[in-house]
Structure formats: C-alpha cells, structure tokens
Amino acid sequence: MWKLQKEITEAIRTVDKKHIIILEGNGWGNNYNGLTPLWDDNMVFSFHKYWNNNDDATLKFALDLREKHNAPIWLGETGENSNVWFTELIRLLDRHNIGYAFWPMKKIDNIAGITNVKITPEYQKLLDYWKNGGEKPSKEFAEKTLMQIADNYKFNNVEIKSDVIDAMFRQTTDGSTKPFKNLQAPGRISATDYDLGRMGAAYLDKDFVNLWVSDPAKRSEWNSGNQLRNDGVDIYKGKNNEYYVGKTENGEWLQYTINVKDGKPYTFNINYASNGPAKIRVEDTSGKHLGIIALQPTGGNEIWKTASLKGINLKKGENKIRIYFENEGVNLKGFEIK
Numbered sequence: 001m002w003k004l005q006k007e008i009t010e011a012i013r014t015v016d017k018k019h020i021i022i023l024e025g026n027g028w029g030n031n032y033n034g035l036t037p038l039w040d041d042n043m044v045f046s047f048h049k050y051w052n053n054n055d056d057a058t059l060k061f062a063l064d065l066r067e068k069h070n071a072p073i074w075l076g077e078t079g080e081n082s083n084v085w086f087t088e089l090i091r092l093l094d095r096h097n098i099g100y101a102f103w104p105m106k107k108i109d110n111i112a113g114i115t116n117v118k119i120t121p122e123y124q125k126l127l128d129y130w131k132n133g134g135e136k137p138s139k140e141f142a143e144k145t146l147m148q149i150a151d152n153y154k155f156n157n158v159e160i161k162s163d164v165i166d167a168m169f170r171q172t173t174d175g176s177t178k179p180f181k182n183l184q185a186p187g188r189i190s191a192t193d194y195d196l197g198r199m200g201a202a203y204l205d206k207d208f209v210n211l212w213v214s215d216p217a218k219r220s221e222w223n224s225g226n227q228l229r230n231d232g233v234d235i236y237k238g239k240n241n242e243y244y245v246g247k248t249e250n251g252e253w254l255q256y257t258i259n260v261k262d263g264k265p266y267t268f269n270i271n272y273a274s275n276g277p278a279k280i281r282v283e284d285t286s287g288k289h290l291g292i293i294a295l296q297p298t299g300g301n302e303i304w305k306t307a308s309l310k311g312i313n314l315k316k317g318e319n320k321i322r323i324y325f326e327n328e329g330v331n332l333k334g335f336e337i338k
Helices: 002-013 056-069 081-093 121-132 139-150 162-168
Strands: 020-024 043-049 073-078 099-101 183-185 187-190 234-236 243-245 253-261 264-274 278-284 289-295 305-314 317-325 330-337
Touching: 002 020, 020 073, 020 317, 043 056, 056 073, 081 099, 081 162, 081 330, 121 139, 183 187, 264 278, 278 305, 278 330, 317 330
Parallel strands: 020 043, 043 073, 073 099, 183 253
Antiparallel strands: 187 330, 234 243, 243 330, 253 317, 264 305, 264 330, 278 289, 278 317
16 A cells, blocks of 8 residues: 555655655555655654543554654544534643544434534435335436435535534633523523533433443434434424433533523523422522422423423523433523513
8 A cells, every 4th residue: 555655645745745745544534554664754643532531642643653753633523422522622632733624414314513404305305215215206306305404504504503613612721601592581492502611511311421332232313303402412303393401310400501591590491301309409500409399200301291391490691501401311491581
C-alpha cells in the first residue's frame, strides 16, 4: 500500500507542488504498520475515531506518529455518537492541537449530525419494498422519490440541529446552560424543550454515550427513541406525531429555563404516562425543594393523564427549574403552568 501511495504522490507532484498530501493507513485509517520514512515534506496523517473513550490512550498511536515523523495529524472522520461524546472529543483534540472533520450528516433521518433530512412517506414506501417485497413501485415513482430526497439534501432544505451545534462549539469551552426555546409562564411546556448544555448541567441521564469499541458492554443508543435531539435524554415519537421523554430512571432530571410573568405560586399540570406508581419532584438549580407529586398508573406507556402539583413558587423573570424522576418508567409529554 505504501508503494502505491508513493507512486500517487509522485504523480500529484508532477502537476501540484503546493497542496498537502493526506495519508491514511489500513483499518479505517488507523493502521500504519510497515510505514516507511515519509517521502514528501508536506504530508499529514489522517485517522478515524468512533465509539471509544475520549482520553489520551485512544490517541496515543496518532500522537506517536506525529512525534516520530514530525508531521501533523488530522482526525479525518468521526461522528455517530451523542452530544456528550462530541463535546468531550473536541475538548480532547483541542488540548492536543489536532484538527478534525465530523460528519455534517450521516444516514437519513438521524439525530447525530448538525443537519438532518427526514424520510418522506414516498421514500419509506421504497424502503418497505426493498425490505419486504410486495407490489413493485414504478420506475417513475422511484425516480421522482429519490430525486426529491436528493433535493432535500440541499443545504437550504435540511433541518439544522441546534443542539448538536451547541455541543460542538459553545459547550466545548462553556459549561453553562441556555434555553432551548423561549419558555413562558403561564404557558405550556414540552418535555423535550429542556435546556441546552452539558450532561449534568442541563439534564442528567444514566445512558448517554456509545463506547462499545472500548468496552463491548457499553454499547448504547443514548437517545433510544432517536428523535429530535442528540443528548442522552430518550425522546420518542408517539401517536398523533407528539413527542415525549421516556425510558426515565430514578435520579434522572431535566432542566427548563422559564420566563415568568408574575412572581407567585403556580400550578403545574403534568401530562404523563406510567405503568406503575411513581413520583416527580421539582427543584430549582440551587437544590431548593419546590414540590413533589405522586403519580398514579395510567395503564400504559402512551395512555396519558394529567396530575396537578399546586403551590410551586416562581419569581418574576427567569427561573431555572429541574424536574426529577424518583422512579423508573415515567413518560413525560410536558406540563402546563397556570
């Protein structure tokens, strides 16, 4: 392989003396066994990084290449993980002065990119046919459907994932939280509109990253519903295209920044579903207890009921509150503050 890359380099240099030559080894760019001394003075080593720990040990082989050959290294391909992993990885790379390239979009209808394209009903029909057979779509239908998907991939048409952008840029140097949306009280608040910020600051979830390459036991979907946001919070799409937070566990919580019109006690009407009895607790970010409510079983994961928690004291202006789950298995669609 190295002989071939030398020949390619020589061919490039006959017409281009200036541009960088990027080398990649075998095994997704990470195997440089048998590498001879570099044959050009303007070369960069490229490597890939997926689904492993974000620590110095996982970069050692690349750092050793840089030291041995006195040549730059570049993380030429990465992504397909949670916002937590993205933030931690970029902080690690910045400490070692390593440039990087993330997938801006990987796979259709996926949360783990700064942009996304959704599956259309027509494209789903093609997928169903390819997977299950049945009535064959016409050539004209297939062509029109695929060209529509291609058009949807134009940057002006894609969905911009603000949570991923925030994780990859602001959160790498700023541990504070900020509102995901402009939430008002009185008003209705969707459970999925919790704050932007690092895990442990904007939310707490026990399953938030996929590390199966470092430890096969740590294979995780992080957001097991694969909807809306790329954090550890599990978001599902339910009936009538409504979204909710599910797969909650004891001790997990969500934070919301709410602009309150008047300082006074409010009632939180909590829209939830649960197969068993549970409790939800409300606190502010200082840990001050604001209220707790016992939730009765609703009879199913998507059988929704409303429980009212009265006497939640909120001050006028900005309030940061946290919803704590004291049992597993509570699905939360949202709450109305009245």
